[in-house]
Amino acid sequence: MSKALVTTTSTPDPDKVSLPVGLSVFALVIMALMFGAYKSYSWLQDEQRLPVQSIVLSGDIKMLNPEHLERLIRQQNTGSFFAIDVNEVHQLVEQQAWVYSASIRKRWPSSLYIHVVEQQAVARWNDDLLLNKYGDSFDGMGVSEGTKRDEAQQALNDLVKLFGPGGSEKTALTGYTNMRRLLRSSNESVAQLSLNERFAWTVRLKSGITLNIGRQEYIKRLQRFIDVYPLLQKEKKAINYIDLRYDTGLAVGWADAFPIVQAETDNNINN
Incomplete structure (x- = not known):
């Protein structure tokens, strides 16, 4: 009695076939996205494609030299409009001696806007610094390229x-301000304190x-x-x-003469 030979054929599992293909496609997509992102980033960083065409300086500018400030910003912040770091520009601008504060913002497509509040010098301090109206000292004595020289x-x-x-900066400035106001009625003014x-x-x-x-009751x-x-003044x-x-009087020292003491003057000198 003969036996029939039975043969069977197996079909591949579709899940097992599609998994490697899917991974390959996924990897290709990721690589394409990464390449596209790199090219886009390079394009955005390219100063030649997206340069900062204008730097606009605003504010009550009296001492700063705008051309020098713009040149300084461009030298230290190379790159495209997107590459420039606003915080770095802000720090650079506020490092300038005559800048009290600054605000920086970008404006699409290619402008950088800088608003500056300048230092307002009201006095020289110890011959090497300046004081602003708040009594803060700053190094603005050097007449440099960064300022309008004249x-x-x-x-x-x-x-x-x-x-x-x-x-003692604030104390000195407060004293000077009070004395200046008081001296207006005498047509005199302070040259040095x-x-x-x-x-x-x-x-x-x-x-x-x-x-x-002296120290006491200067007003x-x-x-x-x-x-x-x-x-x-009548003495000519x-x-x-x-x-x-x-306490109650004063002593006068006349030019080319010995000092004399005015009437009603206490002999004790107080600080």
Whole structure:
């Protein structure tokens, strides 16, 4: 009796076939995306394709040189519009001596807008720094390429000179501000003000008179000078200095003469 030979054929599992193909396609897609992202990034970083065409500086600009500032930004921040780091530009701008604060923003497609608040110098401090209106010191004495030279030099020449120990900037500026207001009625003004280590005030007026005021009640003592000054002007003699460190009077030192003490002057000098 013969046996029939039975043969069977197996069909491949579709899941097993599609898995390698799917992984290959997925890998190709990822590689294509990565390549596209790289090319896009390179294109966006290319300064030649997307350059910063304009840097617009705004604000009340009196001391800064806009051309120098723009050149400095372009030299230290190369790259396209997208590549420029706004924070780095902000830090660079605020490092400039005459910049008090700045705000930076990009504007599509190719502009960088910079708004600057300049330092407002109101006094020279110890002959090597400047003071702004808040009593903060800054290094703006050097008339450099970053400033408008003529305007900067004229501004420095017109400033009052303040001297004092480190940390006394705000005290000196407050004293100067109060004295300047008080002296307006006498047609006198402060050319130089000094605070010594004991915080005693010495003031030189633009007329050349030196006022020794001391530490105490400087407003009251300066008012005493203002009250007596019209009488002293009648003497028709040049005044070298006036010592106001007395309880009720003052001492006058005439130019090329021995000092004399005014009437109603206490013999004890107070600080």
